[in-house]
Amino acid sequence: MTEPLFERVALIGIGLIGSSLALAIRHHRLARRVVCADRDPEHVRLALDLGLVDEASTDLAAMLAGADLVVLCTPVGSFGTLAGDIAPLLAPGATVSDVGSVKELVLREVAPKLPAGVHLVPAHPIAGTEHSGPKAGQVELFQGRWCILTPPEGTDPQAVSKVRALWEGVGSMVEIMEASHHDRVLAITSHLPHLIAYTIVDTAVGLEDSTQSEVIKFSASGFRDFTRIAASDPVMWRDIFLNNREAVLDILQRFTEDLTRLQRAIRRGEGDTLQELFTRTRRIRRSIIDAKQA
Amino acid sequence: MTEPLFERVALIGIGLIGSSLALAIRHHRLARRVVCADRDPEHVRLALDLGLVDEASTDLAAMLAGADLVVLCTPVGSFGTLAGDIAPLLAPGATVSDVGSVKELVLREVAPKLPAGVHLVPAHPIAGTEHSGPKAGQVELFQGRWCILTPPEGTDPQAVSKVRALWEGVGSMVEIMEASHHDRVLAITSHLPHLIAYTIVDTAVGLEDSTQSEVIKFSASGFRDFTRIAASDPVMWRDIFLNNREAVLDILQRFTEDLTRLQRAIRRGEGDTLQELFTRTRRIRRSIIDAKQA
Secondary structure, three states: OOOOOOEEEEEEEOHHHHHHHHHHHHHOOOOEEOOOOOOOOHHHHHHOOOOOOOEEOOHHHHHHHOEEEEEEEOOOHHHHEEEEEHHHHHHOOOOEEOOOOOHHHHHHHHHHHOOOOOOOOOOEEOOOOOOHHHHHHOOOOOOOOOOEEEOOOOOOOHHHHHHHHHHHHHEEEEEEOOHHHHHHHHHHHHHHHHHHHHHOOOOOOOOOHHHHHHHHHHHHOOOOHHHOOOOOOOOHHHHHHHHHHHHHHHHHHHHHHHHHHHHHHHHOOHHHHHHHHHHHHHHHHHHHHHHOOO | OOOOOOEEEEOOOOHHHHHHHHHHHHHHOOOOOOOOEOOOOHHHHHHHHOOOOOEEEOOHHEEEEHOOEEEEEEEEEEEHHHHHHHHHHOOOOEEEOOOOOOOOOHHHHHHHOOOOOEEEEEEEOOOOOOOOOOOOOOOOOOOOOOEEEOOOOOOOOHHHHHHHHHHHHHHOOOEOOOHHHHHHHHHHHHHHHHHHHHHHHHHEEEEEHHHHHHHOOOHHHHHHHHHOOOOOHHHHHHHHHOOOOOOHHHHHHHHHHHHHHHHHHHOOOOOOHHHHHHHHHHHHHHHHHOOOOO
């Protein structure tokens, strides 16, 4: 057996991504030990009962002792405080990473708090389901999916290589980009879709007549796909919108303009405009299928 | 073997729904013969080559001769003209149905043109995929899905019963409601979701920088679910929006108000508003799973 990439990987937070990462790292033997800290004792108990990790505890210091890789797997809104909490506990030469869906925030809130000699390699695995919590973990979750790394300029290349190798080890393709670019791309591919899905489901919830039960009954015609997305973790998504505000608001503005244009075409009965647009959007689906991301 | 429900079912249009219905009717032996008329010779050839029907032709009169059930399976925008075309070809006592996604239109455009003694039982199977054409047919498409019938007041109960039995025979659950109510429910469960999906994909297509290829690459984070919906048949959807204009515009207005509220919460950093809303929408998903429509 080859040497594992890391001696001790400490995951902070054992929700959907944390538990999936724990399972995958252990399955592929990428670390000698995988441990997790979670402030919820029920999560700690589940992590141990489900055999997700070698050790689990609510005691951050105990879990971080000797860790050469620490991965923040909590909602991004907690990163600032958490960085302050872990800073004194980090061993020199350790690498800090995360799995958050916004990345400029990591440079802003986490980077300044880390002691010298500790590396920061932020990561965002583009994978997930609508389920949350330690029971939602899937060993195959990252297989064939992209993981984006956004190391700040000047990061130790070896630390970047090791984090890259970890994600490739769990089956992902890795791309490196600037944090601000990441946040803009994800605003359109992920944050706007979630915002829209939450809104449309909320619009249905708000219908005044007895239509709501029928909406559920007849949801197979499009609506149900939105409800799946709108079932994602509320705190995680609150934090994403609060922390990628500018990019989300910018892309939302464009979306609203495009929607207004369609609304106008419907009101005026402009069939050609509608058909032309619906034909154009069809091509994108083909590209996604070709890119094996369907 | 029990007697089939119909002697000769003539489907007009052999796209996704027409081909699936042909396969299902024949599989469950619900008619002695299933035939189709389609104005596209390539569709006729495919219908025969794929063994979807007993007979197929571009000749409407030949296909309708002796049919006791005629089902319009073309985009709803064609219904008015088509009703005029088939009216002189219908046998007394025959039933006309359809599979269109809007139903007031059927009462408005089809009903007045049918000769006395012909029954009208409009239907809308809540089923589909993003694929189109005769090759997209699936024998199981309607299994476990709802089919809504909207017979006008005074329709012969026996004709309604037979159309109900046909849809139950292909595995669907049947609900009867008023056409106007159908159009309102579907505006939220189906038409608005499609409109939104088309718009968001179009917004991505319109991004000015090189972001578009990255959107495709990283689409697994939410966007791809929208592209699937936005790959639906352009003509079919053009016709739906043009023919359910009032209900769609009304529901779109509510959606826009709800979206503006969320936008405001993001801009002002109102985390509680976001989290509360995201929690509320989560419950709907659970209801859909409980209703076995997930």
